[in-house]
Amino acid sequence: MKSTQNPERGTGRLVRALGVASLGLGVPMLWRTTEVARLVGVDDSATAPAVIKGVGARELAHAAALLLGPQRAVWTRVAGDALDLAVLGHAIHERQGRRRQRDRVTRLTAATAAVAGITALDLYAAARTARAQHGRGRPGPLSLEASTTVNRPPDEVYAFWRDLANLPTFMLHLESVTPQADGRSHWVAKGPAGRKVSWDAEITSEETGRRLAWRSLKGASVDNSGTVHFVPAPGDRGTEVRVVLHYDVPGGLLGRAVARLFGEEPEQQVRDDLRRFKQVMETGDVVRTEILPRGTEAKRQLVQGVAQASGSASNGRSAR
Amino acid sequence: MKAVVWQGPSKVKVKEVPDPQLLNPRDAIVKISSTAICGSDLHLYDGYIPSFMPGDVFGHEFMGEVVELGPGAAERRPDLKVGDRVVVPFPIACGACTPCQRGLTSLCENSNPNAGEAEKVMGHSPSGIFGYSHMLGGYPGGQAEYVRVPFADVGPFKVDDDLTDDQVLFLTDVLPTGWMAADMCDIQPGDVVAVWGAGPVGQFACLAAEIMGAAKVIVIDRVPERLAMAAEHTGAHPLNYEETSVLKELRELTAGRGPDRVIDAVGMEAHTDLAAVHAYDKAKQVAKLSTERPQALREAILSVANGGTVSIVGVYGGLVDKFPLGSLMNRSVTVRTGQAHVHRYLPDLYRRIRSGEIDPRFIISHHLPLADAAHGYDIFKHKEQACTKVVLTT
Numbered sequence: 001m002k003s004t005q006n007p008e009r010g011t012g013r014l015v016r017a018l019g020v021a022s023l024g025l026g027v028p029m030l031w032r033t034t035e036v037a038r039l040v041g042v043d044d045s046a047t048a049p050a051v052i053k054g055v056g057a058r059e060l061a062h063a064a065a066l067l068l069g070p071q072r073a074v075w076t077r078v079a080g081d082a083l084d085l086a087v088l089g090h091a092i093h094e095r096q097g098r099r100r101q102r103d104r105v106t107r108l109t110a111a112t113a114a115v116a117g118i119t120a121l122d123l124y125a126a127a128r129t130a131r132a133q134h135g136r137g138r139p140g141p142l143s144l145e146a147s148t149t150v151n152r153p154p155d156e157v158y159a160f161w162r163d164l165a166n167l168p169t170f171m172l173h174l175e176s177v178t179p180q181a182d183g184r185s186h187w188v189a190k191g192p193a194g195r196k197v198s199w200d201a202e203i204t205s206e207e208t209g210r211r212l213a214w215r216s217l218k219g220a221s222v223d224n225s226g227t228v229h230f231v232p233a234p235g236d237r238g239t240e241v242r243v244v245l246h247y248d249v250p251g252g253l254l255g256r257a258v259a260r261l262f263g264e265e266p267e268q269q270v271r272d273d274l275r276r277f278k279q280v281m282e283t284g285d286v287v288r289t290e291i292l293p294r295g296t297e298a299k300r301q302l303v304q305g306v307a308q309a310s311g312s313a314s315n316g317r318s319a320r
Numbered sequence: 321m322k323a324v325v326w327q328g329p330s331k332v333k334v335k336e337v338p339d340p341q342l343l344n345p346r347d348a349i350v351k352i353s354s355t356a357i358c359g360s361d362l363h364l365y366d367g368y369i370p371s372f373m374p375g376d377v378f379g380h381e382f383m384g385e386v387v388e389l390g391p392g393a394a395e396r397r398p399d400l401k402v403g404d405r406v407v408v409p410f411p412i413a414c415g416a417c418t419p420c421q422r423g424l425t426s427l428c429e430n431s432n433p434n435a436g437e438a439e440k441v442m443g444h445s446p447s448g449i450f451g452y453s454h455m456l457g458g459y460p461g462g463q464a465e466y467v468r469v470p471f472a473d474v475g476p477f478k479v480d481d482d483l484t485d486d487q488v489l490f491l492t493d494v495l496p497t498g499w500m501a502a503d504m505c506d507i508q509p510g511d512v513v514a515v516w517g518a519g520p521v522g523q524f525a526c527l528a529a530e531i532m533g534a535a536k537v538i539v540i541d542r543v544p545e546r547l548a549m550a551a552e553h554t555g556a557h558p559l560n561y562e563e564t565s566v567l568k569e570l571r572e573l574t575a576g577r578g579p580d581r582v583i584d585a586v587g588m589e590a591h592t593d594l595a596a597v598h599a600y601d602k603a604k605q606v607a608k609l610s611t612e613r614p615q616a617l618r619e620a621i622l623s624v625a626n627g628g629t630v631s632i633v634g635v636y637g638g639l640v641d642k643f644p645l646g647s648l649m650n651r652s653v654t655v656r657t658g659q660a661h662v663h664r665y666l667p668d669l670y671r672r673i674r675s676g677e678i679d680p681r682f683i684i685s686h687h688l689p690l691a692d693a694a695h696g697y698d699i700f701k702h703k704e705q706a707c708t709k710v711v712l713t714t
Contacts, residue, residue, distance in 0.1 A: 149418075151416065151417050151418045151421070237418055238418065268436055271436060272436055275433075275435060275436070278417075278429065278430065279414075279430045279433075282414060282416040282417050282429075282430055283346070283414045283416055283430050283471070284345075284346070284392065285344050285345060285346070285392070287344065287414075287430055287431060287433050287448075287470065288343040288344050288433070289343070289433055289434075289448070289457055289458050289459050289470075290340070290343070290458065290459065290460050290468070291434075291454060291458035307373070307375070307376040307377055307451070307454065307458045307459060307460045307461075308323065308325070308337045308338065308375060308376070308377050308460050
């Protein structure tokens with residue numbers, strides 16, 4: 001096979017070329033700042049040299065990341081491009097409609113067009129690295145696994161899970177699951193940024209006391225499926241519960257990174273869901289504390305309050 | 321209600337905070353009559369326990385009266401009623417998970433909703449603990465007028481009215497902790513036991529080792545009145561590490577064998593007479609490069625007899641440096657550890673108090689009103705006014 005036919009190697013070459021380009025841009029910005037300012041059309045600005053030097057330093061960082069780091073570092077260039085376009089847009093806006101600035105606006109427009117072209121190339125390279133990772137044409141499917149041991153017999157643990165309406169008692173993101181007459185079920189979840197997401201699902205296979213699998217039906221905004229296995233734990237230690245969930249998350253790894261920015265750690269979430277499942281099975285309830293007073297309704301643990309009694313105002317007990 | 325609130329390193333304040341409420345059906349609300357400051361509270365006070373936050377309420381040694389009882393607790397434990405006088409174990413335990421059923425209640429798998437945080441630091445999480453950081457549940461503590469007690473059908477232990485608070489308060493933590501330290505040593509006839517730390521836990525560890533039949537108990541500290549207290553009330557042989565070389569002295573006292581069982585009742589903020597070692601440990605701890613100053617434990621390991629047992633009940637929070645692992649490994653030493661499984665030891669120790677065999681009151685040096693908690697922390701930390709144990713009353 002010729003090397004050019006290997007898409008992954010082609011992507012690698014493109015990413016390296018972009019790294020060299022970053023180096024080529026960064027060096028003059030740092031050491032020929034005045035000339036660059038004139039070329040772009042911002043030589044009238046007092047802050048421009050500092051901004052250009054900053055961009056130059058960032059370009060060198062891109063170069064290092066792309067030449068030495070993983071291919072997906074090309075996403076840092078995409079982010080940098082977005083920033084550059086914003087800065088250039090601002091510079092044009094400042095000078096627009098002023099007579100004596102006409103020449104500078106022309107230069108700025110040309111520079112903007114050049115950056116836009118580079119952005120397109122960066123995006124293309126980034127998309128190729130994503131595809132190389134997840135397979136052609138698909139956003140990255142998110143696969144999550146977690147397990148716990150519940151000190152109850154498998155039949156009992158299975159039965160609680162099989163009643164799908166129970167799932168929201170321990171799954172943080174689910175608001176409700178309504179079993180329907182035809183064996184299907186309607187799921188409502190809290191999506192990112194407070195949006196509600198709902199879909200229908202069906203049981204795809206089940207083996208009483210041992211295994212349960214489900215899948216969302218066509219039309220779900222996020223395709224998802226799940227399997228849960230129930231195995232007797234050795235030495236009378238109860239039931240080993242293993243869950244595998246698949247989500248077709250928009251944006252693949254990027255979507256996951258964005259979700260993480262909002263404090264959502266998907267793996268941790270599934271582990272916490274299972275922890276609550278264990279609490280419900282063993283103690284009868286989700287354990288609440290003053291910093292997580294509403295159990296499954298609780299906000300993410302990153303935004304915990306202090307460990308004092310919380311919520312409503314003093315109920316006057318001290319007055320007794 | 322009023323509660324003792326952490327404000328930052330070495331700063332506590334008694335403040336007005338919201339009253340606790342029932343959050344789970346198995347909760348109870350207890351009106352505090354007495355609560356004590358624990359040596360392990362000082363680690364929180366000094367800011368060395370990760371995830372204890374300004375605004376958090378202290379306290380895991382407390383007792384009082386049940387004033388509210390959730391329906392789940394009442395149903396599961398019909399003998400517990402509003403108005404009952406109870407002591408409450410410091411670890412929170414559900415009673416239903418595998419560790420709870422095996423008597424390892426400080427390892428309850430359900431009482432720490434923040435177990436994910438603890439897992440990042442410790443691999444697996446222990447139980448939730450009252451007033452002891454978010455990583456261990458984020459439960460408000462009992463140095464307050466009221467406290468919420470989860471799993472009230474499991475934890476609270478009813479005490480007879482003719483026993484005073486001072487007689488039974490230490491069943492919540494320091495007495496079972498000292499007792500378990502000795503219990504983990506599996507003391508055999510002829511055994512010499514050495515205990516580092518003559519604070520309340522060390523005092524009770526000495527007492528327990530005596531009761532369990534140790535041939536000789538040696539206690540190591542630098543505070544003269546604490547050493548004298550141990551000698552008087554437990555019969556332990558005192559060693560002041562500022563006046564003598566501990567390792568050499570222990571070799572002498574055991575004709576070269578070393579103590580068969582050693583107990584660390586000091587934990588993460590040890591002092592040492594070796595100024596350079598202390599400075600090194602302290603610098604790393606302050607810079608958060610290490611969470612511990614483990615000089616007592618180092619010494620305990622180096623001194624223990626071949627094939628002996630190291631029992632650790634002093635509290636550590638995270639990572640340790642310059643640890644004599646070679647000494648441990650090459651000499652067939654057994655290490656036993658744990659936060660006390662209070663629920664398991666409580667009934668037996670209560671009987672021993674009831675019968676007069678144990679009178680734990682000798683450790684108390686100060687009674688203060690809850691409002692003076694800040695003063696209590698200050699003198700306890702600096703061991704001023706011969707302070708060994710502060711009991712706060714509401």
